[in-house]
Amino acid sequence: MKPFRSLIIDDNEINLLMTVSFVRAHPQLEFLGSFETADEALTKQNFSDVDVLFLDIDIPGTNGVEFRKIVDRVPACIFIPAYPEHALDSFSVETLDFVVKPLKRARFDQSVEKLTQFMTLREKAKLYENHIGGDFIYIKEGHQETKLNLHEIIYLEALKDYTLIITENKRHCVLTSIGNLLKEKSFSQFVRIHRSFAVKRDMIKSRGSNELKLQNNIVLPIGGSYKENLTLF
Structure with missing residues (x-):
């Protein structure tokens, strides 16, 4: 060490x-x-x-x-x-x-x-x-800090100056833009697919011309200006 x-x-x-x-x-x-x-x-x-x-x-x-x-x-x-x-x-x-x-x-x-x-x-x-996929972050929701395992996150959704962090069981809301969130090291495995959405790379199941299907059959739109981010998929 x-x-x-x-x-x-x-x-x-x-x-x-x-x-x-x-x-x-x-x-x-x-x-x-x-x-x-x-x-x-x-x-x-x-x-x-x-x-x-x-x-x-x-x-x-x-x-x-x-x-x-x-x-x-x-x-x-x-x-x-x-x-x-x-x-x-x-x-x-x-x-x-x-x-x-x-x-x-x-x-x-x-x-x-x-x-x-x-x-x-x-x-x-x-x-x-x-x-084991146990890497985690702490997010602040109001006056409470929540420990969130990164492998539980399915996708991110932009909501003006906020970002929704979507997991299978809950939607967490944090006071930061999706663009700023994606600059953080913890979210390096996420890719922006739309003005309003970013997904974790290993959650991608298949890709159509205008939409993306995730492992749990959630379908999200692909923005025209973000298609280059998905050239590897």
Whole structure:
């Protein structure tokens, strides 16, 4: 596996330098950078690039626990507080490990080993989900987030500034245009067949001159300006 991209947040300069030196010395880790406060990190860092946070809790402004809630999309978080009593607070968020300062190399290595095991299992689970067609997205409908498996989607239908995501059992409505939705990586397997419709390539059963039949016998029109998108079918 590639080294895990690591970000450190600690307002104590001595402790920060110690953590940086351990990260830089470890082959399993790639040092992305460090910040003294969570608020600074939130304004300057792209968290889609981060695999693991090494995070103090008692820091100025947004504390470490609240910060972890904000950036919960980062896969792993290892708290590195100065006081063991902070451990109880960390239980309310996704925490991989809790290492009280001052850091010791042997204890740090144990934490990295735990991180390696976690990331390896996470990658295997992701590959398995993709293999069985379990890749998914989260869509927001009103105030609710819905987890939707991509293999369940039959087709997309444009509705002005909205898009209907059609599955066998339900129609989901999202506030984004069909054109913008198709630009997202998750929808790379979909092809636009009409001003109002896009279908998943592996759902196509047959094609007529002006219509398309899908695997479940749904028939959709083909727009004249979109016929070139179907030359392979």
